[in-house]
Amino acid sequence: MSHFPIEQFEGVATPFYYYDVALLRRTLDSVCATRPADSIVHYALKANSNPRLLRMIAHAGLGADCVSGGEIAIAVECGFEPRKIVYSGVGKTDDEIRLALSVGIDCFNVESLAELEVINALAGDMGKTAPVAIRVNPHIDAHTHHYITTGLSENKFGIDISQLFDVIGQIHRMANVRFRGLHFHIGSQITSMQPYEQLCSTIAQLQAELDARGIDIDYINVGGGLGVNYEAPDEHLIPDFGAYFSVFERNIHLRKGQTLHFEPGRSIVCQCGTLISRVLYVKAGLNKKFAIVDAGMTDLMRPALYQALHKIENITSQSALYAYDVVGPICESSDSFGSDVMLCEAHRGDYIAIRSAGAYGESMASRYNSRHLPGVLLSE
Numbered sequence: 462m463s464h465f466p467i468e469q470f471e472g473v474a475t476p477f478y479y480y481d482v483a484l485l486r487r488t489l490d491s492v493c494a495t496r497p498a499d500s501i502v503h504y505a506l507k508a509n510s511n512p513r514l515l516r517m518i519a520h521a522g523l524g525a526d527c528v529s530g531g532e533i534a535i536a537v538e539c540g541f542e543p544r545k546i547v548y549s550g551v552g553k554t555d556d557e558i559r560l561a562l563s564v565g566i567d568c569f570n571v572e573s574l575a576e577l578e579v580i581n582a583l584a585g586d587m588g589k590t591a592p593v594a595i596r597v598n599p600h601i602d603a604h605t606h607h608y609i610t611t612g613l614s615e616n617k618f619g620i621d622i623s624q625l626f627d628v629i630g631q632i633h634r635m636a637n638v639r640f641r642g643l644h645f646h647i648g649s650q651i652t653s654m655q656p657y658e659q660l661c662s663t664i665a666q667l668q669a670e671l672d673a674r675g676i677d678i679d680y681i682n683v684g685g686g687l688g689v690n691y692e693a694p695d696e697h698l699i700p701d702f703g704a705y706f707s708v709f710e711r712n713i714h715l716r717k718g719q720t721l722h723f724e725p726g727r728s729i730v731c732q733c734g735t736l737i738s739r740v741l742y743v744k745a746g747l748n749k750k751f752a753i754v755d756a757g758m759t760d761l762m763r764p765a766l767y768q769a770l771h772k773i774e775n776i777t778s779q780s781a782l783y784a785y786d787v788v789g790p791i792c793e794s795s796d797s798f799g800s801d802v803m804l805c806e807a808h809r810g811d812y813i814a815i816r817s818a819g820a821y822g823e824s825m826a827s828r829y830n831s832r833h834l835p836g837v838l839l840s841e
């Protein structure tokens with residue numbers, strides 16, 4: 462059983478997110494030690510925008526990948542340098558674009574020609590030039606859950622690779638945008654390096670075509686997506702960033718002046734976060750036993766949204782294991798964290814740890830059923 466400082470939990474209202482700050486620090490050290498030269502790692506705030514974690518990530522020197530004006534504002538507030546902030550998203554509003562321009566971000570990752578025209582017009586009104594990259598949809602299957610695959614032709618994201626050079630031609634006719642390069646993001650929770658190898662070969666082909674057409678770029682952004690081990694978190698607390706980065710280092714040959722950009726989210730914060738809840742009731746059904754806990758899909762939406770698996774432990778008890786359906790209090794049948802989960806015998810009041818919850822946990826929490834948002838406790 463994993464070790465949690467239960468004595469620190471006494472008196473803290475459940476459910477709450479417990480963040481292991483030392484693990485986050487070690488994870489950031491690993492990113493910084495293994496990232497390729499000539500690269501910038503932009504942390505994807507959507508995974509977790511808790512200000513205390515953001516300050517640590519900014520302090521480690523990472524940049525930020527934002528998908529809203531709110532994320533840009535909080536990134537700046539928490540110490541990310543504007544020149545290391547990139548801005549993605551299919552539906553940027555005029556106010557958000559103006560905010561990004563006034564902050565002076567590094568690059569807009571642009572998802573459509575219509576968006577480019579609006580950025581060009583707004584930048585013109587503000588007397589600025591907007592740095593832009595085109596998000597290319599490369600038709601690569603990341604073999605991940607269909608809700609989090611983004612690089613297939615039927616996804617809403619990016620500009621189809623077949624339209625890329627037409628769009629670049631149009632950018633060159635726009636007075637207030639500067640074309641910097643290409644952006645990709647093929648999906649999330651990717652556990653094989655093969656889709657990334659495929660992405661590198663697409664990038665190599667596009668670099669050759671850009672060279673042949675005499676188009677210079679200085680920005681190649683390969684997005685995020687590196688997966689984590691949800692089944693056995695303790696065996697892989699820190700994802701293998703070395704193996705991940707080396708795929709790009711080996712397969713992408715940067716031209717002079719080009720920088721490689723990464724946008725990892727999940728892989729940085731996932732394992733340092735645990736959702737701590739308590740057993741409210743144990744109920745014997747006809748065929749099943751239910752452990753009804755005080756956390757619900759409003760606190761951690763991934764199981765309800767993606768049928769995602771999280772390791773669940775009773776960290777109060779060390780008794781024999783029994784099978785439970787671990788369910789929350791929300792009035793939805795999808796409010797379940799797992800079926801037939803083997804837990805040490807559960808009693809009212811026991812602490813239940815839902816592991817690997819640092820990414821897309823707190824940041825997706827909602828107030829559905831007029832519930833409180835989950836609390837937060839940092840290990841130090």
Ligand SMILES: Cc1ncc(COP(=O)(O)O)c(C=O)c1O
Pocket residue numbers: 505507508526549550646648649650684685686687724725726727728
């Ligand atoms: C454009 C973009 N970049 C980066 C990320 C971060 O992905 P992950 O958390 O899987 O690393 C996402 C996630 O959806 C994204 O849409």
